[in-house]
Amino acid sequence: MIKINNLTKIYHTPTREIVALEKVDLEVEKGEIFGIIGLSGAGKSTLVRCINMLEKPTEGSVIIDGTDITGLTSRELLSARQKIGMIFQHFNLLSSRTVFGNVAFPLEIAGLTGGKIKDRVGELLDLVGLSDRAGSHPSQLSGGQKQRVGIARALANRPKILLSDEATSALDPQTTGSILELLKDINRRFNLTILMIAHDMNVIKRACDRVAVIDRSRIVEVGKVIDIFSNPQTAVSRNFIGSVIDKEVPEHLLQCSNRQRPGTITRLIGVSFIGDSTGKPLISSMIKKFDVDANILYGNIDHIKDIPFGHLVLELTGEPGQVAGALDYLCGFGLEVEAIDSV
Amino acid sequence: MFDPGAYSWMAEKVLVATWETIYMVLISTSLSYIVGLPLGVVLVTTADRHILENRGVNRVLGYIVNAVRSVPFIIFLILIIPLTRIIVGTSIGTAASIVPLTLAAIPFVARLVETSLKEIKWELVEAALSMGANAWQVISKVLLPEAMPSLSLGVAITAINLVGYSAMAGIVGGGGLGTLAYYYGHQRYENDIMWVTVIVLVLLVQLVQMGGDALAAKISNRRR
Ligand SMILES: Nc1ncnc2c1ncn2[C@@H]1O[C@H](COP(=O)(O)OP(=O)(O)O)[C@@H](O)[C@H]1O
Ligand SMILES: [Mg+2]
Numbered sequence: 229m230i231k232i233n234n235l236t237k238i239y240h241t242p243t244r245e246i247v248a249l250e251k252v253d254l255e256v257e258k259g260e261i262f263g264i265i266g267l268s269g270a271g272k273s274t275l276v277r278c279i280n281m282l283e284k285p286t287e288g289s290v291i292i293d294g295t296d297i298t299g300l301t302s303r304e305l306l307s308a309r310q311k312i313g314m315i316f317q318h319f320n321l322l323s324s325r326t327v328f329g330n331v332a333f334p335l336e337i338a339g340l341t342g343g344k345i346k347d348r349v350g351e352l353l354d355l356v357g358l359s360d361r362a363g364s365h366p367s368q369l370s371g372g373q374k375q376r377v378g379i380a381r382a383l384a385n386r387p388k389i390l391l392s393d394e395a396t397s398a399l400d401p402q403t404t405g406s407i408l409e410l411l412k413d414i415n416r417r418f419n420l421t422i423l424m425i426a427h428d429m430n431v432i433k434r435a436c437d438r439v440a441v442i443d444r445s446r447i448v449e450v451g452k453v454i455d456i457f458s459n460p461q462t463a464v465s466r467n468f469i470g471s472v473i474d475k476e477v478p479e480h481l482l483q484c485s486n487r488q489r490p491g492t493i494t495r496l497i498g499v500s501f502i503g504d505s506t507g508k509p510l511i512s513s514m515i516k517k518f519d520v521d522a523n524i525l526y527g528n529i530d531h532i533k534d535i536p537f538g539h540l541v542l543e544l545t546g547e548p549g550q551v552a553g554a555l556d557y558l559c560g561f562g563l564e565v566e567a568i569d570s571v
Numbered sequence: 572m573f574d575p576g577a578y579s580w581m582a583e584k585v586l587v588a589t590w591e592t593i594y595m596v597l598i599s600t601s602l603s604y605i606v607g608l609p610l611g612v613v614l615v616t617t618a619d620r621h622i623l624e625n626r627g628v629n630r631v632l633g634y635i636v637n638a639v640r641s642v643p644f645i646i647f648l649i650l651i652i653p654l655t656r657i658i659v660g661t662s663i664g665t666a667a668s669i670v671p672l673t674l675a676a677i678p679f680v681a682r683l684v685e686t687s688l689k690e691i692k693w694e695l696v697e698a699a700l701s702m703g704a705n706a707w708q709v710i711s712k713v714l715l716p717e718a719m720p721s722l723s724l725g726v727a728i729t730a731i732n733l734v735g736y737s738a739m740a741g742i743v744g745g746g747g748l749g750t751l752a753y754y755y756g757h758q759r760y761e762n763d764i765m766w767v768t769v770i771v772l773v774l775l776v777q778l779v780q781m782g783g784d785a786l787a788a789k790i791s792n793r794r795r
Binding site for chain 2: 280282306307308309310312313314316318320322323324325333334336337338365367368381384385391
């Protein structure tokens with residue numbers, strides 16, 4: 229669907245050159261929600277803006293459905309852009325137009341008139357749940373409603389791709405949730421490819437199938453969100469994940485461990501669950517099978533898109549053989565088990 | 572002192588002169604926008620990184636605009652008398668005044684329009700570009716409508732300036748309140764006429780400003 233090859237973007241300012249993207253390669257499949265995460269200034273916006281050529285790449289190509297858009301004439305580019313929707317952090321709605329007028333804007337650009345515009349705007353406002361606000365001005369809407377208008381506007385010409393540049397960053401967590409659900413729904417219904425920038429891993433976790441981690445102008449990691457969560461390869465990724473899933477056990481919990489019986493050992497282990505296994509009573513069956521005490525110090529179950537994902541910190545106490553057996557038992561279910569610290 | 576005959580004579584003179592002033596200001600404001608508005612749009616859009624980026628055009632226009640604006644109006648008025656004669660056939664009267672008034676106002680309008688359009692957030696232009704808008708669509712559907720409140724204040728400022736300029740033109744025979752004040756007030760020491768003229772000018776300027784403010788507020792309110 230989108231194939232980015234060797235993309236480099238250098239900004240020339242009067243004082244210096246800024247390398248915003250360096251030799252970026254990326255492939256986005258049709259119908260997926262692809263996340264791009266990185267710290268501020270990493271080059272995320274530059275990357276998506278090269279996809280609709282709001283920025284002209286210094287080097288490299290961006291191929292959409294087999295067409296290299298860096299080679300289009302300016303006229304061809306205008307019609308290509310009609311098939312690439314974009315939504316923004318600050319919505320960028322026109323204050324001179326009503327909600328209706330804002331959604332009609334791209335249709336006017338595409339050369340539609342009167343009745344056709346009216347019908348299509350009606351459908352779109354229905355889709356985003358704002359049929360009753362057609363006559364309102366943007367300033368009369370909440371942030372979430374403004375972004376819904378932004379989404380309706382971006383979808384007006386039935387694009388193949390939707391680019392989202394921090395579309396939820398200006399919204400509160402609850403509104404962010406409802407906007408992400410709307411985008412997921414649109415993605416499923418129209419098999420729309422969505423490229424979603426975020427600096428918040430919660431957003432990626434909630435909506436994306438795959439993610440690219442971008443750090444200082446380079447892509448450092450690409451993969452399924454669930455794989456990156458369970459097995460991050462770079463420090464940047466680990467930091468982003470750490471901001472969402474806190475595996476660090478608070479100090480005071482480590483100190484209240486049980487007094488040991490003679491001949492037993494106590495091990496502190498972290499257990500990560502992904503997918504189905506969260507539904508099974510593995511811990512209780514482990515305790516029944518082995519002669520160990522399991523003290524849950526910390527636990528958390530979360531969802532990555534719609535797949536459950538959990539993390540537990542257990543204190544296992546028992547004879548060394550029994551503890552080792554219990555650990556093997558858990559590993560046998562495909563859980564990721566790591567020793568945090570031997571107490 | 573208060574002779575009714577003299578009073579009605581003065582009233583008629585003032586009325587005619589007021590109408591001439593309004594006429595000159597209306598026509599020269601309109602004409603100066605016909606040229607100055609597109610010029611302002613070009614100044615904005617040919618700037619670096621803008622939709623019609625063109626350094627040469629932008630610089631040359633900028634220099635011309637600055638050059639014309641730096642000539643004091645009273646000198647400009649005299650300087651272009653030959654041109655006025657070619658266009659209108661005479662250099663005296665209201666029609667003749669419209670030429671220098673318009674020409675002097677064009678660069679002023681261009682800068683006012685430029686300032687108004689520059690206030691529009693670049694992100695709005697980018698949003699339109701991302702939807703495939705061409706330069707003309709960005710100008711006509713984003714820049715001008717979004718800047719409308721500020722543009723209408725600019726029209727008021729232009730008209731007010733032209734009221735003042737038209738009085739100056741009046742002194743060299745341009746007609747309107749300026750001529751009235753100069754001939755009767757200054758040359759014949761008829762102070763009554765001088766004062767009435769001043770009062771009418773003040774009222775005129777107030778009215779234009781109120782009109783501009785009201786229009787800008789009305790447009791902004793509709794968007795609120
Ligand atoms: N128009 C521009 N001119 C100069 N530098 C820019 C421009 N846009 C972005 N940059 C620089 O490029 C780098 C990447 O910016 P950006 O893509 O906006 O990052 P992000 O969206 O990840 O915060 C930053 O260092 C930024 O300052
Ligand atoms: Mg950004």
